[in-house]
Amino acid sequence: AQSVTQLDSHVSVSEGTPVLLRCNYSSSYSPSLFWYVQHPNKGLQLLLKYTSAATLVKGINGFEAEFKKSETSFHLTKPSAHMSDAAEYFCVVSGGKLTFGQGTILTVHP
């Protein structure tokens, strides 16, 4: 069995400040982990993925995530938020089929 928990349903930051979106997972297998972003009225876009290579994964638009097996976490970070980062973010675990988290809505204030 596998599951994924996004610890915050909403995160609000000011433009130019760091972003942290938290994700914990459980999996019986060595999982693949993904972060997707969904802008309003759009499909999901892949930000980055971890597949047992380097534990620090760099993605598009300045995002990165660190796989921490001991903490079963895969938190998404960005050093400086931009207004265009406002969207919903999904953490996804795959140990056979994809399991999506409930999503975190990121709001960026000017």
Added chain:
Amino acid sequence: ETGVTQTPRHLVMGMTNKKSLKCEQHLGHNAMYWYKQSAKKPLELMFVYNFKEQTENNSVPSRFSPECPNSSHLFLHLHTLQPEDSALYLCASSQEVLAGGRETQYFGPGTRLLVL
């Protein structure tokens, strides 16, 4: 056209109607997926096709009927839907279905369905 396209983008239907959602991928992939995204619920996988063969049906009611005539096209035929079926239906594709689910899926923009 590039990526994954879905038509229509919006659909309103009555409970007695029959309609179809269409998905087309221009990425040369061999696997295609249907997902349901309801408000305040995680994305739910509905169906998976790998090389035109259905490999997963996630206990989806029979009022949803998928069809995959070739690796580039995927349909979802709808009939006698219920209001609770109103949701965003997302199509995705990947190169193929890999063991451990390591493939990257590419999503279309979705069809917003409202059942009255």
